[in-house]
Amino acid sequence: MEVREEWGTRAGFILAAVGSAVGLGNIWRFPYVAYDNGGGAFFIPYLFALITAGIPLLIMEFTMGHKYRGSAPLSYTRVNKKTEWIGWWQVAVAFIISTYYSVIIAWAMAYTYFAVGLQWGDDPGGFLMGEYLKRVDIVNGAPIGSVGSIVPQVFIPLILVWVISLAILFKGVKKGIEKANRIFIPTLLVMFLIIVFRALTLEGAALGLEAFFRPNWSEIASPAVWVAAYGQIFFSLSIAFAIMITYSSYLPKDADINNNAFITALSNSSVELLAGFGVFATLGFMAKQANVPIEEVATAGIGLAFVVFPEILNSFPGFNGFFGLLFFGSLVFAGLSSLISIVETFISAVQDKFKASRTKSVVIGGGLSALISILFATQGGLFFLDAMDYFINTFGIALAGLVSVITISWFVKKLKTFQDHANLTSDLRTGLWWRICLGIVTPAVLGYMFALNLIDNLRNNYEGYPTLFLIYSGWGVAVAAIVAGFIMASLKWREKEMEELAYSENKGADEL
């Protein structure tokens, strides 16, 4: 049996898995999605999606990594040689995400510095697009799709992001990833708790919380709300892009898979709920200050973090710079712990397939991603980032998730085998519900989501971008990830990896 790196402790694995799941989306996506889809009533479809898709999928991926002790491509190969391409597809998706996700962390890093002295001035929106990103259409009058020149204020923190991430990854699983997450996650939590506590004591906080929690029961009859709930759970848990398979491949033999999945998923949701408190209490303060209804200030994503929050910080009653530093600092920590997990997927895959050392794999995999990320540090980078992010999420992660769950449950029929494996070492045992969720509920919801998105995107260009631009920076990228999966799977393994099952099927689960 091969010698594979292992986590030092159970807490180390959980912190790393939570660090991966808790990312920028928890902070800037969940609160608005909940508010926009029924407020407090959204908890019903959200919790239902968590129980019927989030936790079952996490258990499935943890089991795959633990049972087959390999990166996603190796684990899929060991499931069935014909499914290796799915593992590589997921790794390709992770690779693409790492190229632009690193740039968003670089923005947060720059804004942590800008927070000192509120350097964005009175017009944070104009500052972000004009002065900071120097957007190619605004500054140069060039069309969407033009690259422009490198923006030093983005490029310099980007170098720092990659230096920190790759330095951690060089150190390996136990001394690098685990140690970093032991620092990042508690620090993130403390910073976040301070922000939330301050937000809750602001004038108008109750107004924001009322908007966030007030249930609109008529909304939960709408299929769109259920799709939003499943989408939120699916996209925020780091499922279906090789991360959880890779991380669980470093678990020791007697790891409690099921409870680890519950802790990871509920930690992720806990941070989302905490973010809901913080974001909406702060938005309530802003609405009160501006004397406008909450719907006029409620927003999500880059606009919330880099435009609305700086505006709020400008009118904060005191310690404006300090709270800005905490907010953008928490984005940096949340982003870095996720980026490390994303990059680890292809480092691990390269190590497994080509028998390369960790150092070589980090240099090749991480270096290539860092090099490509420079595209997004240019004046035109924002448009490429936006299109790529949307298409790789919609037609990369979601589609890869759909294909993997259908393959595992319908074609290679491994659900019972996985369930037996996970139950053997787990205190909490899953029953028939787990197989029903993965075999019927999850494929049905993901299939429906995919069909809706496909029809919508064939009818209308995303964000009204030019068709040619979307073909090469959106559709093309999503298709390239699938093609990359097939190409990598066509390369032969150097050794007979598939026959070296770790917690082997042919040895039988009883020998665990």
Place this chain on the structure above:
Amino acid sequence: MSGSAIVMMFVGIIVIWGGLAASIWNAIKVSKQK
């Protein structure tokens, strides 16, 4: 805040944070038994 908003806030807190606390407590209990 309205009564229904307060109820939903507590539902979220109890189910999500309570669920997390129960999962962690279970993990600690099992590790002590071992």
